[in-house]
Amino acid sequence: MGWKDVLVPRPYPREFRDDVVRVARNRDDGVTIEQIATDFGVHPMTLTKWMRQADIDDGTKPGKSTSDSAELHELRRRNRLLEQENEVLRRAAAYLSQANLPGKGSTRS
Known part of the structure; x- marks a missing residue:
């Protein structure tokens, strides 16, 4: 294990991020982003960023896509x-x- 393994957190797998975003987008009324983030063990701001990037990747918001x-x-x-x-x-x-x-x-x- 090198120093990077200690200092830099490993990114979440793409499939995991996609699944969490899908759950957040399809959440029931009254369920917050914070609740979903907590259920999946991620920080609410992380989930918010994933959702924003997913909107960009889907073309519903302007910005630099993941592939770009x-x-x-x-x-x-x-x-x-x-x-x-x-x-x-x-x-x-x-x-x-x-x-x-x-x-x-x-x-x-």
């Missing part, structure tokens, strides 16, 4: 990797250009 967020996250990750690769190549090119200068470690006369 995942794609953006993946693109940012790939961009960081490419930037790191470019930096390595830039440094390698600078090193090699210095190594090939006459008088700088060259054995030619």
Whole structure:
């Protein structure tokens, strides 16, 4: 178990979130979000956020969908990797250009 396992809570499974949102949307009159959240062991604000995101994903409210967020996250990750690769190549090119200068470690006369 690493430090992340201790400090960062694991996300709830997608199916669980979907089920809790479905129950909250279909709740009887007089049943509060707080009651449903408590029954499922989540914080009421967490359930409120899940419901808001579900509305966005369903297209009933404007905002960034879950799939858009995942794609953006993946693109940012790939961009960081490419930037790191470019930096390595830039440094390698600078090193090699210095190594090939006459008088700088060259054995030619």
